[in-house]
Amino acid sequence: MTIPKKMKAAVVTKPYEMKIMEVDVPSVGPNDVLIKVKATGICGTDISIYTGKYSSDKLPLIPGHEFSGLVAAVGEKVKEFAVGDSVTADINMSCGTCFYCRKGQKLMCPEFNQLGIHINGSYAEYVAAPAEQVHKIPDGMPFDHAAFIEPLSCAIHAFKATDVTIGSSVVIIGAGGLGIMHTQVAKLRGAAPIILVSRNKKRNDIAVKMGAVDFVIDPTEVDAVAEVKRLTGGRGADFVVESVGTGETYEQAFQMVRPGGAIAAFGITEGDTTIPVNTFDLVLKELNVAGSCAGVGEDWSDAITLLQYGRIVPDRVFSLKIPLEELEETLKQLMTDKELFKVFVCPELTERVELNR
Numbered sequence: 376m377t378i379p380k381k382m383k384a385a386v387v388t389k390p391y392e393m394k395i396m397e398v399d400v401p402s403v404g405p406n407d408v409l410i411k412v413k414a415t416g417i418c419g420t421d422i423s424i425y426t427g428k429y430s431s432d433k434l435p436l437i438p439g440h441e442f443s444g445l446v447a448a449v450g451e452k453v454k455e456f457a458v459g460d461s462v463t464a465d466i467n468m469s470c471g472t473c474f475y476c477r478k479g480q481k482l483m484c485p486e487f488n489q490l491g492i493h494i495n496g497s498y499a500e501y502v503a504a505p506a507e508q509v510h511k512i513p514d515g516m517p518f519d520h521a522a523f524i525e526p527l528s529c530a531i532h533a534f535k536a537t538d539v540t541i542g543s544s545v546v547i548i549g550a551g552g553l554g555i556m557h558t559q560v561a562k563l564r565g566a567a568p569i570i571l572v573s574r575n576k577k578r579n580d581i582a583v584k585m586g587a588v589d590f591v592i593d594p595t596e597v598d599a600v601a602e603v604k605r606l607t608g609g610r611g612a613d614f615v616v617e618s619v620g621t622g623e624t625y626e627q628a629f630q631m632v633r634p635g636g637a638i639a640a641f642g643i644t645e646g647d648t649t650i651p652v653n654t655f656d657l658v659l660k661e662l663n664v665a666g667s668c669a670g671v672g673e674d675w676s677d678a679i680t681l682l683q684y685g686r687i688v689p690d691r692v693f694s695l696k697i698p699l700e701e702l703e704e705t706l707k708q709l710m711t712d713k714e715l716f717k718v719f720v721c722p723e724l725t726e727r728v729e730l731n732r
Contacts, residue, residue: 384499390427393703401503409448413518416441439498440491443521461512464504466490527678528670530556536665541565549618550578562587634660696728
């Protein structure tokens, strides 16, 4: 595979400014893999980087972290990958030797970096990653499915963090792409009933068609907290996953969970968002709250396996494939168009392709 010296990339130069630029193809160290990007999913974090709410101190930056592609080159010490392999990469990088890394808590590492969030990512023709972070994609897996491994790993991580058990009632607040993936993982964990709380009717319909949701609650039509309690024998849910990221929905999560239950704090709020918590209830009701921000380690292997064997089929949440040149326009569209769902950026495309619009 011939590798050029320059490549096309989408660079956020300052908040609300993205430029398609010619930049150097990433260099490949002895333990690195260079990947020719085939697809990158647009994530809410990418929008936050574009608007300056996240990683503004890292600009200029090439975002993009939900990606898949083909190995274009490998470092001299890399033996497990070859040019032409289909791959993705765990974006979470740490030092490997500090207190937290040795405890298996790499997300807490003082030197923690995420590809496409803190360092240059995959909204480009090529991206480089350490070989130890790279995963092979099973034969026949489409590149858009493979680009969905990263967000699915995040949903898996949240359910491991709260240890959702068979026969447990689960509420998912929010029907974004990840909210719907939470419903899918809840079903695989044997949860029942699975209750989705969302005001987006189109996304609610998609969630129902994907076959994991038992009840949908639209908080614009009924008191969502009261309805959750009605559906759970007056107790509240065993587990609540907050997947929106607002103070209001976090307050609802505390009101919806039963005594002795657990909340997965998943949705990312504004940095200064706080909510009142009744510490008396927190103690006497023995509530558990587990923060969960990213899939790491085995979460990635688990996500690959679930996609490979069709336990999760995400196609219904896929809306568009677009060329790199349309990325900024599409980021703006995603900020206002709640009917638009998962979008993939494909550097080799010359025009957009509609999937499930």
